[in-house]
Amino acid sequence: MLTVQVTSATFLPILVSPSDRAYSERNVLDEYFDDLAVAYSVGPPYGERLITWADLERIDLSRRDLRRRAANNLDSMLDTVRIHGQPPALMLSFQGLESSLVLADPFWDSLEGSVPGELVIGVPARDVVIMTGSASQAGIAKARRAVDRVFFAGGPHLLVQELLVRRRGDWEVY
Structure with missing residues (x-):
């Protein structure tokens, strides 16, 4: 498994299915609805690497701040x-x-x-x-x-x- 050291990055919220084998309990996943969850990708490029709980601890970022930063980044990309x-x-x-x-x-x-x-x-x-x-x-x-x-x-x-x-x-x- 590839290990990437996250120190400073931007984040993007991504919809995922918790039943997708690409994700595990190591990843930060927020329930969305039905069988969907929100994961957080580090990037750019986005979508290749999802944030783990260990990443949050390593960069001293709270889950709330991760959500806020990802949402703000998404909004800034809407154009x-x-x-x-x-x-x-x-x-x-x-x-x-x-x-x-x-x-x-x-x-x-x-x-x-x-x-x-x-x-x-x-x-x-x-x-x-x-x-x-x-x-x-x-x-x-x-x-x-x-x-x-x-x-x-x-x-x-x-x-x-x-x-x-x-x-x-x-x-x-x-």
Whole structure:
């Protein structure tokens, strides 16, 4: 196992599935909802190395400060998000860590009203987010197909097979 000494870095929150074998009790994981947790990546580049409890102790950083620094860093990177495709369903692009956007409330707040109905997303893997509106049956069908294809193909860092809907500022299963 590669050991990296973390002394000074920036952090990014990343959605993970606690059942993913890439993570263990050594990693700092915060429950999010259902079978999702928030892990913290050190970077850049982000996504290659997750913060462990030993890292926090070594750099004398509290869990609360880690959360705050990661959230602030995510917010500062939101101007790099790109939206691709045509309605009824759109793909998000965010440096291969698209699922981190689920945690970016200011981003989703800015998109309220931009799709027909409530915001609905598919987040089948760490690097895939597809967005549509709850009032678009074609968009919902396209998002479901995209999620199913990702799960059928398998691969690393699978997350959620269900679609999620944003209600009152929170995500829940659609």
